Amino acid sequence: MRIATWNVNSITVRLERLLSWLERSGTDVLCLQELKCGPEAFPAEPLRAAGYEAALHASGRWNGVAVLSRVGLEAVTTGLPGAPEYEGVVEPRAVGATCGGVRVWSVYVPNGREVDHPHYAYKLRWLEALRETAAAEAAGGAPFAVLGDFNVAPRDEDVWDRAAFEGATHVTAAERAALDALRETGLSEVMPRALKYDVPFTYWDYRQLCFPKNRGMRIDLVFGNAPFTAAVKDAYVDREERKGKGASDHAPVVVDLAG
DNA sequence: ATGACTTGGTTACCAAGA
Numbered sequence: 188m189r190i191a192t193w194n195v196n197s198i199t200v201r202l203e204r205l206l207s208w209l210e211r212s213g214t215d216v217l218c219l220q221e222l223k224c225g226p227e228a229f230p231a232e233p234l235r236a237a238g239y240e241a242a243l244h245a246s247g248r249w250n251g252v253a254v255l256s257r258v259g260l261e262a263v264t265t266g267l268p269g270a271p272e273y274e275g276v277v278e279p280r281a282v283g284a285t286c287g288g289v290r291v292w293s294v295y296v297p298n299g300r301e302v303d304h305p306h307y308a309y310k311l312r313w314l315e316a317l318r319e320t321a322a323a324e325a326a327g328g329a330p331f332a333v334l335g336d337f338n339v340a341p342r343d344e345d346v347w348d349r350a351a352f353e354g355a356t357h358v359t360a361a362e363r364a365a366l367d368a369l370r371e372t373g374l375s376e377v378m379p380r381a382l383k384y385d386v387p388f389t390y391w392d393y394r395q396l397c398f399p400k401n402r403g404m405r406i407d408l409v410f411g412n413a414p415f416t417a418a419v420k421d422a423y424v425d426r427e428e429r430k431g432k433g434a435s436d437h438a439p440v441v442v443d444l445a446g
Numbered sequence: 447a448t449g450a451c452t453t454g455g456t457t458a459c460c461a462a463g464a
Contacts, residue, residue: 196452196453196463197452197453197454199453199454200452200453200454221453221463223453223454224454247454247455248453248454248455248461248462249454249461249462249463298462298463298464299464300462300463300464338463338464355464356464357464390464392451392463392464393451393452393463394449394450394451394452395449395450395451397451404464406464436451436452436463436464
């Protein structure tokens with residue numbers, strides 16, 4: 188089974204690329220983030236025609252997540268239990284589903300903006316809610332994974348220049364501690380191969396030729412429990428999808444499971 | 447040079463992304 192996660196930065200703009208990539212990659216289950224559409228604008232019909240059911244959590248202009256599956260889609264959970272509010276709103280940033288016997292969550296962790304911004308405290312609260320859900324679901328013998336845009340670089344080498352991130356979000360001790368707390372629920376990270384260069388970055392800013400210069404970040408992550416990671420045969424970042432006109436600023440992370 | 451793209455919406459500018 189091939190499982191992937193991809194922040195598409197608008198499913199409306201990316202639809203033709205998405206359909207093309209699904210066919211080319213042969214992905215069975217895809218976790219999507221930043222749909223940037225409401226449920227009325229979600230392209231359920233073209234995806235169904237391509238063979239994919241969808242579990243959706245979306246509300247409009249910002250955020251929005253989905254799980255696409257062509258191997259079954261059951262036990263959908265819309266939203267993270269206990270998710271915190273931001274400015275009075277619980278944003279659509281998580282959706283869970285069981286696909287072909289594998290329990291997956293597609294997550295879009297809040298950006299945080301600046302370390303002294305309320306969005307940063309919200310990010311840490313949101314990661315704590317994710318930890319609680321993982322603690323409730325990761326135990327047991329069934330494969331379980333959380334995949335998505337975490338907006339956290341786990342290690343210093345996961346950003347193109349550590350000095351450029353001094354004082355910035357995505358690299359702070361508190362954010363990395365939140366990932367450590369997630370690991371303590373029994374999850375470990377599935378480290379993808381890089382198809383070029385040494386570190387498998389997953390995001391490159393649109394500006395300043397960041398992609399050609401490989402000024403990237405590794406912030407799209409996969410955490411699985413032991414039954415999930417034991418089944419992993421291969422994992423890589425498909426940086427080819429970041430190329431060309433009309434690309435998302437994130438590349439898909441692909442995981443191949445035995446069976 | 448406190449910006450350099452891209453996206454969708456309170457559109458001919460703005461917020462947000464990271």
